[in-house]
Amino acid sequence: MRAPLPTANPAGDRISVSAPVVVFAEGAEWARLLPSQRIRVRGRLGPPDPGELTAGILLVRGPPEVLGGPSHPQRIAAALRAGLRRAAAVLPPDERGLLPGLVVGDVSLMDEQVAHDLKTAGLSHLTAVSGANLAVIAGTVIALGRVTGLPLAVRAVLAIAAMLGFAVVARPSPSVLRALVMGSVAAVALGTGRSRDGVTALSATILVLLLFDPALAREYGFALSVFATGGILVLAPRWRDRMAVRMPRWVAEAIAVACAAQAAVTPLLVLMAGQLEPVAIPANLLAGPAVAPATVLGFAACVVAAGSVEAAQWLVRPAGYAVGWIIWVARQAAGLPAATLPWPGGAVGLLLLAVIAITGWVVLRRAAWRLIVCAVAAGLVLATLFLRPVVAAWPPRNWLLVSCDVGQGDALVLAAGPARAVVVDTGPDPTLVDHCLRTLGVRRIPLLILTHPHFDHVGGLDGVFRGRPVGAVVVSPGHEPRQESARVAADLGRRHVPAWVASPGMTWTLGPVTLRILGPVPEAISAGPGEGAMANNASIVIHARWANGSALLSGDVENEAQAELLRQGLPPADILKVPHHGSARQDPAFLAATGARAALISVGAGNDYGHPAPLTLNRLRTLGMRVYRTDQSGDLAVITTQGHLAVLPRSPQH
Known part of the structure; x- marks a missing residue:
């Protein structure tokens, strides 16, 4: 954003300049702000990152104080966006969240799993309102003008007016403004009756935008937009003409456009992300036909909702079918093997x-x-x-337990019958745990156990509940940290799911597994130095037993709680889920008493905590345990082979 910055010259006079400032802030009040509003904030101003074309970084304290605005057009635009959200309420949750994002870039209601699938399938550009949306709106206006017999110049003026109106409703983001400039250039060429040279229009757009905002020259988003458009203009016509000899022209054009755009942006993706997206072309081909009807019907509903939400819902329902098709394509594409392929980044990958x-x-x-x-x-x-x-199927047939790769956190899934599983912790990210459960084919969860209320164990709670009934939840008797514990309690209360407080001796048999709670023992709940250690030592500890072996699931217990468990009597186990992501605070006697042959460590790659600790890894190996880590091997499955338990990593360890 641009903000007036008071400065002082050597003479001591104060002056104000308008310069771009990067603002970091949080709070619900910021989400309600609209373009053109003037606000006052208090914060600490720091220097910008080296090489950035900004005047500084502002760390804001507290909510913004609104001084004025928004402008009348922005008030209307906000009302139209709100009307579309109200009209879309008749759709299922996934379609309800994606339709406003597809039409006007409003992703406030979008499901995180849908966003993840779109990104994996190479379809995330659909929610970044840009040239495609403006092209659909302008094309619809021009087609209607042609049907009604309007002159060419009038059709061009109406197209520009429609694009301007759409840009205001969708918020004037950089991608929208870029597309608006290029669309206007093309419309002027159309209105004057001159031959439209797409490359010339693109070049003029790039020049104007860089003169207006030189910082765009360093943005990958701008480069991706330019490369995709250039690929469509330069490569697509040639490829279309060659393919049209053997297939219908409209089919050839659809394939050529998708392939040309993907081919043009692939070098940038290699530089930017170090990966390739082989599913992006077929996914865009399949989803593409649904984009135009969803955009046109959604924008029409946006306008109609200002007068009648009920009337707008008649337009939203057919748009929902188109959006549902896009969601289905993204879900299937994201679930394919090799949906994204790792590739060397930088100059080596490009070469x-x-x-x-x-x-x-x-x-x-x-x-x-x-x-x-x-x-x-x-x-x-x-x-x-x-x-x-x-x-090499995943998950392996007849898996018993899977430690999901959820980054720096824990999420364990124990098979409890066909499409049923017990879940122990949820990791920090709803998308990651939901993806793991979908991969395992879990549709019902009779029991959810939350070992303790740390975010890396309960932050993904929404992902577990996403489309799956949960029978009951078991929670720790510890209440630290209190804020996270209260959030979890409120969330479970809102879902009307019974919550039981764990106590040693509680036992369940679900499918092939029998679960018995070993801890926390009362003496360990308040043990440990500091609030973090106290919360960890209050973790629920579970002994899981199958016909051919057992596993000890130890949450984040540290050495104080481990010693208490050892005094109470610790049953042996074949598999140990290493406490606290392999931290250094381990009781050697506790590790030895488990008698485990394999150790599972759920940990995030390159984490800031130094997990797993080299000391702990050495102790585990000295005890004869083979160590498996999610940061090196992804998901880890416990299976039965030759009458005993074994660990099967999803990918070989580095």
């Missing part, structure tokens, strides 16, 4: 990509080689989709 592209161009110039390449590619696709799940 490798160039070598492969040049080699492919040379090979594909010969008709005979093209047939061979197509046959090999088809075989690889079939092998990836059908043979790989047979040879």
Whole structure:
């Protein structure tokens, strides 16, 4: 945002300048602000990062004080966006959240899993309102003008007016403004009757925008927009004409546009993220036909809702079918093997990509080689989709326990029958734990155990409840940290799920597993130095037993609680879920008493805590345990093989 900054010159006079400032703030009050509003804030101003074209970084304290505004157009725009949200309330939750995002970029109601699927499938650009949305709106206006017999110049003026109105409703973000400038250039070319040169229009847009805001030259978003548009303008027509010889022209154009855009942005994706998205092209081809009807019907509902929400809902319902199709495509694409492929980043990855592209161009110039390449590619696709799940399926058949890779946190899933599982902790991210449960095919959760109310164990609670009934929840008798404990209690109360406080001796048999609560023992609940250690020592400790072995699930207990458990009597186990992500605060006697042959450590790569500690790793290996880590191997499954338990990592350890 731009803000007036008071400064002082050597003479001591105060002056004000308008300069871009990066503002960091939090609170619900900020979400209610609208463009054009003037606010006053208090905070600490720091220097910008080196090389950034900003005047500084402002760390805001407290809520903003509104001084004036918003402007009348922005009030209308806010009312229209709110009307669309109210009209979309008749749709299922996933469609209700995506439709406003697809139409006007309002992602406030979007489900996190839907957003994750869109990103994985290469469809996240659909919620970043840009040229595609403006093209649909302008194209619809021009088509209606042509049907009604309006002159070319009038149609161009109406298209510009429609794009301006849409830009105001969708908020004038950088992507919208970029698309508006380019769309206006193209509309002027249309209205004057001159031949439209797309490359010239794109070049003019780039020049104008860089002169207006030089900082765009350093933004990947701007570069991705330019490269995608350039690919469509330069590559798509040639590819379309060649493919149109063997297929309908409209099919050739759809394939050419998707392939050209993806080919153009791939070098930037390698530089930016170090990965490739092979599913992006088919996903965009399948989802593309639904974008235009969803956008047109959604924007029409946005306008109609200002007069009657009930009338707008008649437009929203068919739009919901189109949005539902996009969600289904994203979900299927995101679930495919190799949806995203790791690739070397930086100059090395770019050079490798160039070598492969040049080699492919040379090979594909010969008709005979093209047939061979197509046959090999088809075989690889079939092998990836059908043979790989047979040879190396995930999850493994008849899995008993899976430690989900949820980053720096814990989320354990124990099989409890067909499509049923007991979940122990949820990790910090609802999307990650939901993805793990979906991969395992879990649709019902008879029991959820939250070992203690630390965010890295309960932050993903919404992901567990996403589309799955939960029978009951077991919580720790400890209440530290109190704020997180109160949040969890309120969330469970809102869901009307019975919550039981854990106590030693509680036992359940669910499917193939029998669970028995070992702790926390009362003496350990308040043990440990500091609030963090007290919360960890109040963790629920569970002994899980199957026909061919057992596992000890120890939450985050530290050495004080471990010693108490040892005094109470610790049953042996074949598998140990290492306490507290392998921290250094471990009782060697506790680790030895488990008698485990394998140790599971749920930990995030490159975490700031130094987990797992080298001392703990050495102790585990000295005791003869084989160590498995989620940061190195992803999800970890416990299975039965040759009459005993074994650990099967999803990917080989580094």
